[in-house]
Amino acid sequence: MHCSENVVHLQFNEPAKMTSHVVGYPRMGPKRELKFALESFWDGKTQASDLEQVAKELRASIWQQMSEAGVTLIPSNTFSYYDQVLDTTAMVGAVPSRYEWTGGDIGHDVYFSMARGNASKPAMEMTKWFDTN
Numbered sequence: 001m002h003c004s005e006n007v008v009h010l011q012f013n014e015p016a017k018m019t020s021h022v023v024g025y026p027r028m029g030p031k032r033e034l035k036f037a038l039e040s041f042w043d044g045k046t047q048a049s050d051l052e053q054v055a056k057e058l059r060a061s062i063w064q065q066m067s068e069a070g071v072t073l074i075p076s077n078t079f080s081y082y083d084q085v086l087d088t089t090a091m092v093g094a095v096p097s098r099y100e101w102t103g104g105d106i107g108h109d110v111y112f113s114m115a116r117g118n119a120s121k122p123a124m125e126m127t128k129w130f131d132t133n
Helices: 033-042 048-070 084-091 110-117
Strands: 002-004 005-009
Touching: 033 084, 033 110, 084 110
Parallel strands: none
Antiparallel strands: 002 005
């Protein structure tokens, strides 16, 4: 930019590049891989490590898809096994005492018990924050 006597002259040496960002991205996978992995884990047909592997592959695939599409600012920490509000609850350690969590990592058993309940403990109450369906 050159300025002389209250006149501004702009010089562009190359075209401006657009920055792009994605706020949300489907996490289930193109063939609902996460849904099927979760159901298999919940039914006891697979181990936690199998579920974690599917999640790892989906996250990598999503990041790759965004990169190939030209997304400039690829978000991180947007994945959830179940729900982002539940993730925040777990992250801050707001686990109701009925789940007998004693601190440290909140494993899959406690996490999914909070979400879905189990044979001896009911799930946490689901709250609708907005009047939508």
